[in-house]
Amino acid sequence: MNANLAPIAHVGALLREWRSARRLSQMDLALDAGLSTRHLSCIETGKAQPSRDILARLADTLEMTLRDRNSLLVAAGYAPRYSESALANPELAPMRRAIEAMLKQQEPYPAFLMNRHWDIVMANDAAVRMNRWLLGGRDSPHRNMLRHAFDPRDLRAVLVNWEEIAGSLLAHLHKLVATAPNDGKARALLDEVLAYPGVPEKWRQRDLRAIPAPLLETVFERDGQRVAFFSTITTFGTPRDVTLEELHIESCFPADEASAAFCRSLESEP
Numbered sequence: 001m002n003a004n005l006a007p008i009a010h011v012g013a014l015l016r017e018w019r020s021a022r023r024l025s026q027m028d029l030a031l032d033a034g035l036s037t038r039h040l041s042c043i044e045t046g047k048a049q050p051s052r053d054i055l056a057r058l059a060d061t062l063e064m065t066l067r068d069r070n071s072l073l074v075a076a077g078y079a080p081r082y083s084e085s086a087l088a089n090p091e092l093a094p095m096r097r098a099i100e101a102m103l104k105q106q107e108p109y110p111a112f113l114m115n116r117h118w119d120i121v122m123a124n125d126a127a128v129r130m131n132r133w134l135l136g137g138r139d140s141p142h143r144n145m146l147r148h149a150f151d152p153r154d155l156r157a158v159l160v161n162w163e164e165i166a167g168s169l170l171a172h173l174h175k176l177v178a179t180a181p182n183d184g185k186a187r188a189l190l191d192e193v194l195a196y197p198g199v200p201e202k203w204r205q206r207d208l209r210a211i212p213a214p215l216l217e218t219v220f221e222r223d224g225q226r227v228a229f230f231s232t233i234t235t236f237g238t239p240r241d242v243t244l245e246e247l248h249i250e251s252c253f254p255a256d257e258a259s260a261a262f263c264r265s266l267e268s269e270p
Contacts, residue, residue, distance in 0.1 A: 011055075011076035012044040017181045018062045019044075032061040052078055063179075065116075066242045071182060084242035087121065095236070095244060102234070106251050108267040109260075110229070116176070116246040117185055118145040118169070127252075129266045130227075134158050134220055145250075146173065150193040160219040160226070167203065168216055170194075174206035217255050227262055228255035 019029050030040040034057060042048035050058070055076055059069045070080035085092050087099075103111045103124040110127035112120050120143045131140055140154050141147075148155045149166045156162055170193065176186045194204055219228045229252040239245040254260035 011050065011072065012046045014072060014075045014182070015040075015058060016044050018064065018068075021179055021181045022062055024062075029058070029061060033057045050076055052081075065180070066239070066245045068180065068182065070242065082240065082242050087243060087247075092241070092243070099247075099249065102249055102251075108263045109254060110252040110263075112145070112250045114145060114248055114250060117189055118173075119143060120145060121247065126263065126267065129269075130263070131155070133266060134222055136222070144189075145169070146189060146193050150196040150199070152197060155220070158220050158222045160221050161217070163200075164216065165218055166199075168212065170203055171207065171210055171212065178206055218252075219255075225262065227259045229253060229259065230255050 019026070022029075024032075026040050026044070027037050029035075030037040033040075033054075035054065039048060043050045043054075052073065055072055055078075056069075059072055064072065066082040067084070070082055070084075073080055087096055099113055099122065103113065103122060106124055106126065108126050110130050111124045112127055113122040114120055132138065134155055135158075142151060142154055146169055149159065149162070149169055150156060156166070159165060170190075173186065173190050173193070176183065177190050180186060193199070215230055217228050217230050219226065221227075232251050232253070234249040234251065236244045236247065254263060
Protein backbone atom coordinates (compact mmCIF):
# COMPACT_ATOMS: atom_id res chain seq x y z
CA MET A 1 0.00 0.00 0.00
CA ASN A 2 1.34 3.44 -0.91
CA ALA A 3 1.79 5.41 2.31
CA ASN A 4 1.57 8.67 0.32
CA LEU A 5 -2.03 8.11 -0.72
CA ALA A 6 -4.50 10.64 0.67
CA PRO A 7 -6.80 9.12 3.34
CA ILE A 8 -9.87 9.05 1.11
CA ALA A 9 -7.99 7.11 -1.59
CA HIS A 10 -6.07 5.02 0.94
CA VAL A 11 -9.24 3.63 2.52
CA GLY A 12 -10.68 2.78 -0.89
CA ALA A 13 -7.60 0.77 -1.85
CA LEU A 14 -7.67 -0.99 1.52
CA LEU A 15 -11.33 -1.94 1.10
CA ARG A 16 -10.62 -3.35 -2.35
CA GLU A 17 -7.87 -5.53 -0.89
CA TRP A 18 -10.19 -6.86 1.81
CA ARG A 19 -13.06 -7.41 -0.60
CA SER A 20 -10.74 -9.35 -2.89
CA ALA A 21 -9.45 -11.43 0.03
CA ARG A 22 -13.04 -12.30 0.99
CA ARG A 23 -13.89 -13.07 -2.68
CA LEU A 24 -16.77 -10.59 -2.70
CA SER A 25 -17.98 -8.48 -5.60
CA GLN A 26 -18.83 -4.82 -5.06
CA MET A 27 -22.50 -5.76 -5.24
CA ASP A 28 -22.12 -8.54 -2.66
CA LEU A 29 -20.34 -6.30 -0.17
CA ALA A 30 -22.66 -3.35 -0.74
CA LEU A 31 -25.82 -5.42 -0.26
CA ASP A 32 -24.50 -7.15 2.88
CA ALA A 33 -23.42 -3.81 4.37
CA GLY A 34 -26.66 -2.02 3.47
CA LEU A 35 -25.10 0.35 0.92
CA SER A 36 -25.75 1.04 -2.71
CA THR A 37 -23.23 -0.40 -5.12
CA ARG A 38 -22.66 3.11 -6.47
CA HIS A 39 -21.83 4.47 -3.01
CA LEU A 40 -19.35 1.65 -2.37
CA SER A 41 -17.79 2.22 -5.78
CA CYS A 42 -17.32 5.91 -4.98
CA ILE A 43 -15.66 5.01 -1.66
CA GLU A 44 -13.30 2.55 -3.34
CA THR A 45 -12.33 5.03 -6.06
CA GLY A 46 -11.82 7.88 -3.60
CA LYS A 47 -14.79 9.96 -4.81
CA ALA A 48 -16.67 9.69 -1.50
CA GLN A 49 -15.59 9.97 2.13
CA PRO A 50 -17.07 7.13 4.24
CA SER A 51 -18.44 7.92 7.68
CA ARG A 52 -17.31 5.98 10.77
CA ASP A 53 -20.69 4.22 10.80
CA ILE A 54 -20.32 3.05 7.21
CA LEU A 55 -16.79 1.85 7.92
CA ALA A 56 -18.10 -0.12 10.91
CA ARG A 57 -20.77 -1.77 8.74
CA LEU A 58 -18.20 -2.65 6.07
CA ALA A 59 -15.81 -4.02 8.71
CA ASP A 60 -18.60 -6.17 10.18
CA THR A 61 -19.41 -7.58 6.75
CA LEU A 62 -15.74 -8.25 6.00
CA GLU A 63 -15.29 -9.87 9.45
CA MET A 64 -12.28 -7.71 10.19
CA THR A 65 -10.32 -8.03 13.43
CA LEU A 66 -10.08 -5.12 15.86
CA ARG A 67 -6.52 -4.41 14.65
CA ASP A 68 -7.68 -4.23 11.05
CA ARG A 69 -10.70 -2.10 11.99
CA ASN A 70 -8.30 0.40 13.53
CA SER A 71 -6.22 0.36 10.33
CA LEU A 72 -9.37 0.99 8.27
CA LEU A 73 -10.32 3.98 10.44
CA VAL A 74 -6.82 5.46 10.26
CA ALA A 75 -6.77 4.95 6.49
CA ALA A 76 -9.94 7.03 6.27
CA GLY A 77 -8.46 9.80 8.41
CA TYR A 78 -10.16 8.88 11.71
CA ALA A 79 -8.65 8.06 15.09
CA PRO A 80 -8.45 4.34 15.95
CA ARG A 81 -11.34 3.09 18.08
CA TYR A 82 -9.85 0.08 19.87
CA SER A 83 -7.01 0.19 22.38
CA GLU A 84 -4.02 -2.13 22.26
CA SER A 85 -2.60 -2.70 25.72
CA ALA A 86 0.38 -4.81 26.72
CA LEU A 87 -0.68 -7.77 28.83
CA ALA A 88 1.58 -6.46 31.62
CA ASN A 89 -0.26 -3.11 31.75
CA PRO A 90 -2.36 -2.40 34.87
CA GLU A 91 -5.63 -2.15 32.90
CA LEU A 92 -5.29 -5.78 31.83
CA ALA A 93 -4.23 -7.05 35.27
CA PRO A 94 -7.58 -8.85 35.91
CA MET A 95 -7.29 -10.69 32.59
CA ARG A 96 -3.67 -11.59 33.25
CA ARG A 97 -4.61 -13.08 36.64
CA ALA A 98 -7.40 -15.07 34.99
CA ILE A 99 -5.02 -16.36 32.32
CA GLU A 100 -2.41 -17.34 34.91
CA ALA A 101 -5.08 -19.19 36.90
CA MET A 102 -6.21 -21.10 33.79
CA LEU A 103 -2.65 -22.10 32.94
CA LYS A 104 -1.97 -23.23 36.50
CA GLN A 105 -5.25 -25.16 36.67
CA GLN A 106 -4.12 -27.24 33.67
CA GLU A 107 -1.19 -28.74 35.65
CA PRO A 108 0.27 -31.35 35.36
CA TYR A 109 -0.62 -31.09 31.66
CA PRO A 110 0.78 -28.46 29.26
CA ALA A 111 -1.00 -25.21 28.44
CA PHE A 112 0.12 -22.23 26.38
CA LEU A 113 -1.05 -18.66 25.82
CA MET A 114 -0.45 -17.69 22.19
CA ASN A 115 -1.14 -14.74 19.92
CA ARG A 116 -2.52 -14.76 16.38
CA HIS A 117 0.89 -15.71 14.95
CA TRP A 118 1.31 -18.65 17.35
CA ASP A 119 4.01 -16.86 19.36
CA ILE A 120 4.05 -18.35 22.86
CA VAL A 121 3.33 -15.48 25.25
CA MET A 122 3.05 -17.56 28.42
CA ALA A 123 3.24 -21.26 29.32
CA ASN A 124 2.64 -23.24 32.47
CA ASP A 125 5.33 -25.26 34.26
CA ALA A 126 4.03 -28.51 32.74
CA ALA A 127 4.66 -27.17 29.24
CA VAL A 128 8.23 -26.20 30.17
CA ARG A 129 8.87 -29.63 31.73
CA MET A 130 7.45 -31.51 28.76
CA ASN A 131 9.38 -29.46 26.18
CA ARG A 132 12.65 -29.92 28.05
CA TRP A 133 12.09 -33.66 28.31
CA LEU A 134 11.26 -33.90 24.61
CA LEU A 135 14.41 -31.94 23.74
CA GLY A 136 16.70 -34.00 25.98
CA GLY A 137 17.00 -31.43 28.74
CA ARG A 138 17.66 -28.36 26.61
CA ASP A 139 15.36 -25.43 25.96
CA SER A 140 13.81 -24.84 22.56
CA PRO A 141 15.50 -22.29 20.29
CA HIS A 142 12.06 -20.84 19.51
CA ARG A 143 9.03 -19.25 21.19
CA ASN A 144 6.62 -20.00 18.36
CA MET A 145 4.46 -23.09 17.89
CA LEU A 146 4.96 -23.30 14.11
CA ARG A 147 8.73 -23.08 14.44
CA HIS A 148 8.55 -25.82 17.10
CA ALA A 149 6.78 -28.05 14.60
CA PHE A 150 8.80 -27.26 11.47
CA ASP A 151 12.39 -26.84 12.68
CA PRO A 152 14.27 -30.19 12.60
CA ARG A 153 16.31 -28.98 15.60
CA ASP A 154 13.13 -28.59 17.63
CA LEU A 155 10.06 -30.73 18.44
CA ARG A 156 9.75 -31.93 14.85
CA ALA A 157 12.43 -34.52 15.59
CA VAL A 158 10.22 -36.23 18.21
CA LEU A 159 6.81 -35.58 16.64
CA VAL A 160 5.56 -38.99 15.47
CA ASN A 161 2.70 -37.72 13.30
CA TRP A 162 4.61 -34.71 11.98
CA GLU A 163 2.93 -34.48 8.58
CA GLU A 164 -0.54 -34.53 10.13
CA ILE A 165 0.22 -31.88 12.78
CA ALA A 166 2.41 -29.64 10.62
CA GLY A 167 -0.09 -29.83 7.76
CA SER A 168 -2.91 -28.76 10.08
CA LEU A 169 -0.91 -25.84 11.49
CA LEU A 170 0.06 -24.75 8.00
CA ALA A 171 -3.57 -24.83 6.85
CA HIS A 172 -4.44 -22.35 9.62
CA LEU A 173 -1.51 -20.12 8.63
CA HIS A 174 -2.50 -20.23 4.95
CA LYS A 175 -6.01 -19.16 5.97
CA LEU A 176 -4.70 -16.25 8.03
CA VAL A 177 -2.54 -15.05 5.13
CA ALA A 178 -5.42 -15.34 2.68
CA THR A 179 -7.99 -13.58 4.87
CA ALA A 180 -5.79 -10.84 6.36
CA PRO A 181 -4.18 -9.15 3.33
CA ASN A 182 -2.22 -6.61 5.39
CA ASP A 183 -0.66 -9.06 7.85
CA GLY A 184 2.95 -8.96 6.74
CA LYS A 185 4.13 -10.94 9.78
CA ALA A 186 1.87 -13.86 8.86
CA ARG A 187 3.17 -13.82 5.28
CA ALA A 188 6.78 -13.76 6.49
CA LEU A 189 6.09 -16.65 8.89
CA LEU A 190 4.53 -18.67 6.05
CA ASP A 191 7.58 -18.09 3.84
CA GLU A 192 9.87 -19.07 6.73
CA VAL A 193 8.21 -22.38 7.62
CA LEU A 194 7.87 -23.37 3.97
CA ALA A 195 11.65 -22.94 3.63
CA TYR A 196 12.42 -25.64 6.22
CA PRO A 197 13.73 -28.92 4.75
CA GLY A 198 11.32 -31.72 3.93
CA VAL A 199 8.22 -29.57 3.53
CA PRO A 200 6.04 -31.16 0.81
CA GLU A 201 5.76 -29.10 -2.34
CA LYS A 202 1.96 -29.34 -2.28
CA TRP A 203 1.89 -27.42 1.02
CA ARG A 204 3.00 -24.26 -0.76
CA GLN A 205 -0.54 -23.76 -2.03
CA ARG A 206 -3.62 -23.44 0.16
CA ASP A 207 -5.92 -26.47 -0.18
CA LEU A 208 -9.47 -25.07 -0.11
CA ARG A 209 -10.93 -28.58 -0.21
CA ALA A 210 -9.25 -29.74 2.99
CA ILE A 211 -11.63 -30.34 5.91
CA PRO A 212 -10.06 -29.91 9.39
CA ALA A 213 -10.27 -32.97 11.60
CA PRO A 214 -12.72 -32.53 14.53
CA LEU A 215 -10.10 -33.91 16.94
CA LEU A 216 -6.39 -34.17 16.27
CA GLU A 217 -3.93 -36.04 18.48
CA THR A 218 -0.34 -34.86 18.79
CA VAL A 219 1.95 -37.83 19.39
CA PHE A 220 5.54 -37.52 20.63
CA GLU A 221 8.13 -40.23 21.21
CA ARG A 222 11.57 -40.06 22.81
CA ASP A 223 13.75 -42.95 23.99
CA GLY A 224 10.87 -45.40 23.58
CA GLN A 225 8.44 -43.32 25.67
CA ARG A 226 5.34 -42.25 23.75
CA VAL A 227 3.14 -39.35 24.91
CA ALA A 228 -0.07 -38.29 23.15
CA PHE A 229 -2.28 -35.22 23.63
CA PHE A 230 -5.41 -33.65 22.25
CA SER A 231 -6.02 -29.92 22.64
CA THR A 232 -8.79 -27.44 23.28
CA ILE A 233 -8.66 -23.73 22.40
CA THR A 234 -10.02 -20.96 24.64
CA THR A 235 -10.59 -17.44 23.31
CA PHE A 236 -11.90 -14.31 25.04
CA GLY A 237 -15.49 -13.40 24.24
CA THR A 238 -16.44 -9.91 22.99
CA PRO A 239 -12.99 -8.36 23.54
CA ARG A 240 -12.67 -4.58 23.25
CA ASP A 241 -8.88 -4.60 23.20
CA VAL A 242 -6.70 -5.63 20.25
CA THR A 243 -4.34 -7.62 22.47
CA LEU A 244 -7.10 -9.71 24.06
CA GLU A 245 -8.77 -10.46 20.73
CA GLU A 246 -5.53 -11.89 19.35
CA LEU A 247 -4.80 -14.19 22.31
CA HIS A 248 -5.92 -17.77 22.84
CA ILE A 249 -5.09 -20.52 25.32
CA GLU A 250 -4.27 -24.00 24.08
CA SER A 251 -4.80 -26.62 26.79
CA CYS A 252 -3.31 -30.08 26.19
CA PHE A 253 -5.01 -33.16 27.64
CA PRO A 254 -3.50 -36.66 27.75
CA ALA A 255 -5.00 -38.93 25.11
CA ASP A 256 -4.53 -42.03 27.29
CA GLU A 257 -3.73 -43.03 30.86
CA ALA A 258 -0.09 -43.81 30.04
CA SER A 259 0.41 -40.23 28.84
CA ALA A 260 -1.35 -38.87 31.93
CA ALA A 261 0.84 -40.96 34.21
CA PHE A 262 3.98 -39.78 32.45
CA CYS A 263 2.98 -36.12 32.88
CA ARG A 264 2.44 -36.75 36.59
CA SER A 265 5.85 -38.41 36.84
CA LEU A 266 7.54 -35.34 35.34
CA GLU A 267 5.80 -33.17 37.92
CA SER A 268 7.23 -35.22 40.79
CA GLU A 269 10.82 -35.06 39.53
CA PRO A 270 13.15 -32.66 41.40
